[in-house]
Amino acid sequence: MGSLKDEQNQQHYTYQEAKCVWVHGPIIVGAGPSGLATSACLTNQGVPYVILEKTGCLASLWQNRTYDRLKLHLPKQFCQFPLLGFPRNFPKYPTKDQFISYMESYASHFGILPRFKQSVQTAEFDDGLGFWRVKTQDREYISRWLIVATGENAEPVVPEVPGIDKFKGTVVHTSLYRSGAEFKNQRVLVIGCGNSGMEVSLDLCRHNAIPHLVVRNTVHVLPREMFGFSTFGIAMALLKWFPLRLVDKFLLLVANFTLGKTERIGIRRPKTGPIELKNVTGKTPVLDVGALSHIKSGKIKVMEGVKEITRSGAKFMDGQEKEFDSIILATGYKSNVPIWLKGSEFFTKDGMPKTPFPNGWKAEKGLYTVGFTGRGLLGTASDAVKIAGDIGEQWRTIKNCNNISCNSHVILLKETWFTHLCK
Ligand SMILES: Cc1cc2nc3c(=O)[nH]c(=O)nc-3n(C[C@H](O)[C@H](O)[C@H](O)COP(=O)(O)OP(=O)(O)OC[C@H]3O[C@@H](n4cnc5c(N)ncnc54)[C@H](O)[C@@H]3O)c2cc1C
Ligand SMILES: NC(=O)c1ccc[n+]([C@@H]2O[C@H](COP(=O)([O-])OP(=O)(O)OC[C@H]3O[C@@H](n4cnc5c(N)ncnc54)[C@H](OP(=O)(O)O)[C@@H]3O)[C@@H](O)[C@H]2O)c1
Numbered sequence: 001m002g003s004l005k006d007e008q009n010q011q012h013y014t015y016q017e018a019k020c021v022w023v024h025g026p027i028i029v030g031a032g033p034s035g036l037a038t039s040a041c042l043t044n045q046g047v048p049y050v051i052l053e054k055t056g057c058l059a060s061l062w063q064n065r066t067y068d069r070l071k072l073h074l075p076k077q078f079c080q081f082p083l084l085g086f087p088r089n090f091p092k093y094p095t096k097d098q099f100i101s102y103m104e105s106y107a108s109h110f111g112i113l114p115r116f117k118q119s120v121q122t123a124e125f126d127d128g129l130g131f132w133r134v135k136t137q138d139r140e141y142i143s144r145w146l147i148v149a150t151g152e153n154a155e156p157v158v159p160e161v162p163g164i165d166k167f168k169g170t171v172v173h174t175s176l177y178r179s180g181a182e183f184k185n186q187r188v189l190v191i192g193c194g195n196s197g198m199e200v201s202l203d204l205c206r207h208n209a210i211p212h213l214v215v216r217n218t219v220h221v222l223p224r225e226m227f228g229f230s231t232f233g234i235a236m237a238l239l240k241w242f243p244l245r246l247v248d249k250f251l252l253l254v255a256n257f258t259l260g261k262t263e264r265i266g267i268r269r270p271k272t273g274p275i276e277l278k279n280v281t282g283k284t285p286v287l288d289v290g291a292l293s294h295i296k297s298g299k300i301k302v303m304e305g306v307k308e309i310t311r312s313g314a315k316f317m318d319g320q321e322k323e324f325d326s327i328i329l330a331t332g333y334k335s336n337v338p339i340w341l342k343g344s345e346f347f348t349k350d351g352m353p354k355t356p357f358p359n360g361w362k363a364e365k366g367l368y369t370v371g372f373t374g375r376g377l378l379g380t381a382s383d384a385v386k387i388a389g390d391i392g393e394q395w396r397t398i399k400n401c402n403n404i405s406c407n408s409h410v411i412l413l414k415e416t417w418f419t420h421l422c423k
Helices: 002-017 033-044 060-064 096-109 195-206 231-239 244-259 274-281 291-296 376-399 407-422
Strands: 020-022 027-029 050-052 120-126 131-136 140-143 146-148 170-173 187-191 210-214 221-223 286-288 301-303 306-309 313-316 321-323 326-329 367-369
Touching: 027 033, 027 120, 027 131, 033 096, 033 376, 050 140, 060 096, 187 195, 187 321, 195 210, 195 286, 195 291, 221 244, 231 244, 244 274, 367 376
Parallel strands: 020 140, 027 050, 027 146, 146 367, 170 326, 187 210, 187 326, 210 301, 221 286
Antiparallel strands: 120 131, 131 140, 306 313, 313 321
């Protein structure tokens, strides 16, 4: 443990002094849940690392870009990180603040100290040198391993809705929405019917606003729990024994029984079942936490697709026209990997690994990805353990190599050369 600390201190010294930093171990980009979980697993393997975070805090998505009423949708056992679980006194579905406090304790338990305000602008493998060169606004970091942990939800998706520039009221993406208190008594158009759109509509109702929810497509809404157990947990358990299509049929049967046929309230179900759809397209089912009953009672009004936004409201595909005070874009998020990762064939143009789960965590030339599984925090935990195990093995091979003819020796020589060059 002592030598790991020494190496991290040495890195810290170099970081403060130099424009170019040799990193003994991997560079992790992003200090959200994925970056934190991977850091802890690397420490457990005795591997030092540097973690670069563009904002001034850890888990910036959770701290700065989520609404106040947010709770985890899945029970805590499906959301905890490796090596240190949630405190016992946490409820089944922790609140956003509890989740943030868990991540802060996790970081302090494993001594995770991200380099804050280090926004990675480019990362490229230098074939000549055989290392990754990672540039932030301040300096260049060099390592033989790069771990991408910038998340599937790095940037808000802001679609071009015709006429939206003319609208005289407020237009805000859900990443900037905090509470319905700011929209009290307003007529609000919520565009997008994922988990964010549904929960924001519910929150607006609780603050006496009048939400109109745009549902342009088919969507699966499932109850968060069935018979007192989490729907997700039930699905996971059934999938161990039964084929996927049968499990989907069961989920839909219970959903229709407990929620009623959502088609009757304007929410059409896709023909493909919820789990199959998630596997094929990545589209997450909505887990209902109360919005549906407000749709049934007419407090949340479901609207078809928007045709165009006007100065004071919107025209819809079905010919209706309504006035609104504000518009909330619940239109989702996207990865930002294509902006900064250069020369890698591993990602699609949308910034997701081409290789699907469970094999998308490892790419070529020391490149790894964590948290791009479409499986939320459960996927993050699985990736983090595998990545740390894989790098840990390489790390020990390099450290134990004293033989001049060994390939690792060449790497060590290069490392020494870089450490001097960077000072
Ligand atoms: C409203 C909302 C609720 C959610 N609720 C759940 C839930 O209940 N359960 C669940 O499993 N999932 C949930 N998710 C999905 C969520 O994305 C994951 O839970 C989790 O945040 C993913 O962690 P991550 O570390 O991969 O990505 P993020 O949390 O997005 O963290 C990525 C980090 O990388 C940093 N970063 C990005 N680009 C750069 C760069 N170029 N240089 C340096 N740093 C950079 C960011 O600032 C950020 O801190 C939710 C998502 C949203 C939007
Ligand atoms: N409590 C929780 O656990 C919680 C809460 C919120 C979010 N989340 C998670 O966070 C992630 C993001 O969720 P999200 O709801 O923000 O995004 P999302 O799941 O991607 O949903 C975006 C929605 O916007 C719609 N949309 C996009 N562009 C549109 C347009 N131009 N006009 C009309 N509709 C448009 C999409 O419809 P189409 O299908 O037609 O494209 C979709 O319904 C998901 O993984 C989600 O599960 C979790």
